[in-house]
Amino acid sequence: MADNFFLPQASLDTLFAALTGDGRRILAPTDRDGRTELNPVTSPGDVAKDYLQTILSAKEAAFPKVERLMSFSTGAGSVDLKDAEPSAVPTVLFGIRPCEASGFKALDAVFNWDTRDRFFNARMEALAVIGIGCTRKDDACFCTSVGGGPGSTSGSDILLTPVEGGFLAEVLTEKGKAMAALAPEAFKADPGLEKKVVEVPVAFDQPGLTKRLKDRFEDGIWVEQSLRCVGCGACAFVCPTCVCFDIVEEADAKGGHRLRTWDSCGGHMFTLHASGHNPRETQAQRWRQRVYHKFSYYPERYDMLGCVGCGKCTRACPVDMNLQEHLAEAAQA
């Protein structure tokens, strides 16, 4: 059960100062050059004013677009290997939306599936989330169709919901309590505030979709839906739950590094075998994979969905591959 408080707008200064004073980096949505992006901030004044979401997702706080896993150097007849250490700066993600906050568990499912990934885990341990519930939405949003909601507390350590003069603050976890304890004077007694968030209508029957996918693999619907897809990675790279990565090496005669980078199942080389065979030769097969991975394989394997309904992919797509619309279509008989 959460502890509820009133966090006055003016007390955010106190909270930010306390968090930075504790040696934590604060990542929050900012508006720079007309774009809403996650950036390090030190004061509430740096935070974007009236934003819906950031373009990229918060996943980069735990799963950066490029990460060094190890280095090596070669000498006369010898090779030296050196493990990389994850740079896990204590970080507070401030102001991300409930959809994105709940996305980390889909990343965790893969990064701790069999081997425990120490890079991801080190960053997650150093990460705390202060989410802000949504008072507006757009046509790409569909959190309520995938088990989330504009006021969902899942994934947040503290969830703030805008109210007159500040926020209703729900302190949800031990990490949340630890943050609140840094600035106890900022958190006032809750006078019985009403938690009011925007209404996001349910767009499709998700359990029905997951069931329907079982016999839809060879359906022509995937060809029809994907004809306009250009096969880029925009959807996967802005997605808070897309977890696929590539491992590459950058080396010269003296040594080099092994890197992990984001990857996307939309790319035509994603499943290309060394033999030249490619089990997903067409864009339709790659698009189908995106849908199945999130709505069939994730439920099957991890008992959760690989989608939080944030709508970032829809907003980022150069050809408007609207995910919600395509899922609603696929859910139908």
Next chain:
Amino acid sequence: MDLREKSRQLLENGDVKAVIGYERGTMGARRPAFIRKAERADRLVFDEACAQNLATYLTRPEVRKLGRVAVAARPDTLRAILQLMAERQVKEENVLALAGDGTVELGTAQAIEEHLATCAKELPARDREILDRLSRMDRAQRWAFWQAELSRCVKCYACRNSCPMCYCGHCTMDCNRPQWVPVASHALGNLEYHMVRAMHLAGRCVECGDCGRACPVGIPIHLLTFNCEESVHLQFGQRAGASSKLDYALSTFRPDDKESFIR
């Protein structure tokens, strides 16, 4: 007669296997639409909001397999079609451009060239504003501008994949034996990618701006290729997309070249 009716006719008569046009998408946006059955032609819209260059689809294996297609074509789309013909990627008999209000059939390169002679090319106001700003900067400031912009790149390749001229089945970026350009989206990887792409588009870019429009993080990346294209125009006096018989400026030898070293 409008594009819908024209498309219905073409599909019903079997003149084309598909019409590639635009339909209404999310939040009022226009998006590409593939119409393969006459009864679906009602979805089509063709207005000022239709910005994407649909010529990018003509070289895709999935679309090639369809057979002859009609394309709702804005002037930039027509330029791209001509350039693709010049590069022998699209055959005249496989594409029917629907220009103007969508009812003007342009079935030959010559017809497209004649139609384009009536269309003026204008740079969007926002592009002009950024270009003006860039031209007032000194080299260090420009470098800082592009470094800041390119730091946002995540190498999703939306720019490349949206570009009608980036049709290579196996792009240099995807070559890993050897690895020409770093895969990773770090500072060097991003810079090398965009430099290579800009150079590969020099003399081939039809200046539609689709790469910049496609960028999810809003990098005005089209301005790099525009710049290279303008440079080729100044040096060699020709523009990509002007004709289906254009020689590639950067690999064509002419005995009367003004540079003496080449002789």
